[in-house]
Amino acid sequence: MNVKTSSQLPTRAASPPRLPRGSRTVAAVIVATVLLLTAGFIAWQAILIQTGQNLYDVNASGVSERLGRTPWDDPGVMISAAVTTALGLWLVLLAAVPPKRRFLQLRQADPQVVAGISRRHLRRALDGAAQRVDGVRAASTRVGRGTATVAVTSRLSMTGGLVRSVEEAIGEYLRLLDPIAPIAVRVRLSGRGRR
Amino acid sequence: MSARTARGNRLGLGITGSVLLIGGGYAGARSLGAFGSARSAPIYTERVANWIHLQQSWLWIAVAVVAIMVAVLALRWLIVQLRTERLAQIALDADGGIDPGNGAGPTDLPSAALTAAVGQEIDGYPGVRAVKVHMAGKPDQPELRVEVTIDPGVDPARIRARIADEALTHVRTALDSPRLPTQILFAVARPPRSVRTYL
Incomplete structure (x- = not known):
């Protein structure tokens, strides 16, 4: 006689689902x-x-x-x-050749849960994080393999410490997002007020 | 797009590529004088023409049959691109838990009822702009798929934790199953125009 226990649940269900990949x-x-x-x-x-x-x-x-x-x-x-x-x-x-990964996997404590964000949306999130820094006029992020390069322009004439502030803001957002593969942040200041 | 379709695409592209690679490679090798044949020999020789003429009784039927089979497979290959993994029903056993196939008489729960409830709950979290939820997998091995769009300024960690700790716990309780593989995809909404800074 079969008694239902959790071990009788399908074994496949125990493995976490994967993030979607390109399917050619x-x-x-x-x-x-x-x-x-x-x-x-x-x-x-x-x-x-x-x-x-x-x-x-x-x-x-x-x-x-x-x-x-x-x-x-x-x-x-x-x-x-x-x-x-x-x-x-x-x-x-x-x-x-395996298709390019479209999503960056985010750390998740529950092994049955997989979380991810697409590069496009990560870019948008990091643009937003940089734009919220005081003195930043516009920000544009490029997400490469393990690096995020943020180009910011400022309306300030004195931009000392601005790069540092943007780095901290982006770093903080990435810390909250918590991608499994670490992402290094590079910030470039361009346009008016460059020092 | 289902995982089966992705595997099928891989197989189809691999087979078609191999056939072209072998055919092109053979023709190229003949052009360069491989297989000990004369490079100046014509492609379509008298011998081949005679052979085709002698096999006429069955050759064209065979060609037609093979070509029809390839065409049918290609048509099916096109049609399966529309296949999705969306699951309309979840199989529950008599206790209301996910039926692993050995329960007494499963009942089917429309997955829309469940996904609507999960979606509504997540949609109520502060900072969530939009949410789409559906079930995928097999009726006895369902998987939850959540696509959540968050506002640009909110803490993604907090929303993620709430989804995992609250919404998913509620679904698992409702399904009476400690296991429900879940995929969460995050999107970030465009910042509203008013807070964009232009000079």
Whole structure:
């Protein structure tokens, strides 16, 4: 007889869900559409041949005559082969290389919870944190691998200590956000009032 | 977009890429005189033409069948791009807990009732601008997905802690299940125009 205990809950449920990753949708839609059209066209032509009708929009004898005249070392053949190989290699790499992470994972005490923020929204949050510092006129952040570079412009003529204040504000926001991979902060002051 | 679709995309792109790589590689190798064949030999020889002519009874049927199969697979590949992991029902056992498959007669709970309650609770936290909640996974292994948009100036740690400590605790209690894998995605709202500083 089965008695329900927590250990009988599905084992998969114990592992935390992962953050969404890119799923190569654009490439898949393009390749699938090209395959569908090409394979459909080939099937149709093969059926036409089998049923003894003329090919549609293809001059079969012209094509075979031309291929009969073209040698393997023809530059056109070489270029087509190179393009096909490169395309194939690109698709294989696209399938093999993991897609870029779209979200930065945030530390979470509960192992069943995964939290993340996208780079775009992290950028917006850090822009906001910098803009709230007194004396900052505008801020624009770039989030790279493990670094956030914040370019600020100030309306002040004396900007001593401003970079430090922005660094502290960004650092504090990142401390609250608590990403698992540490992010180093770089602040550049530009525009009017630069010292 | 489901995890299955992502795996399928990977497989489809890998297979198509391999076929192109092998075909292109073979043609390139022939162009450079590999396989001991003459580089100046024509692509479409008399021998190949004769062979095709002799196989006419079955060759074009086979080509048509293979091409139709590829076309059907490609069509299916396109259609599955629309598949989502959204879960409409959660399977509950007789005690009201998530049914792991061995309970006596599961009942289905529409997940919308649960997600609406969670969404409403999180939406009430100060600093939360908008929230979207849905369930994903399988009916007996549901996962909660939360997308929360916070105001730019608020403390993200406090909102995160409230979601984990309050909203998630309430859902787990409601489902009578200590386990509910949850994904929380944060977004930050644009600052309102009035507080943007322009000179």
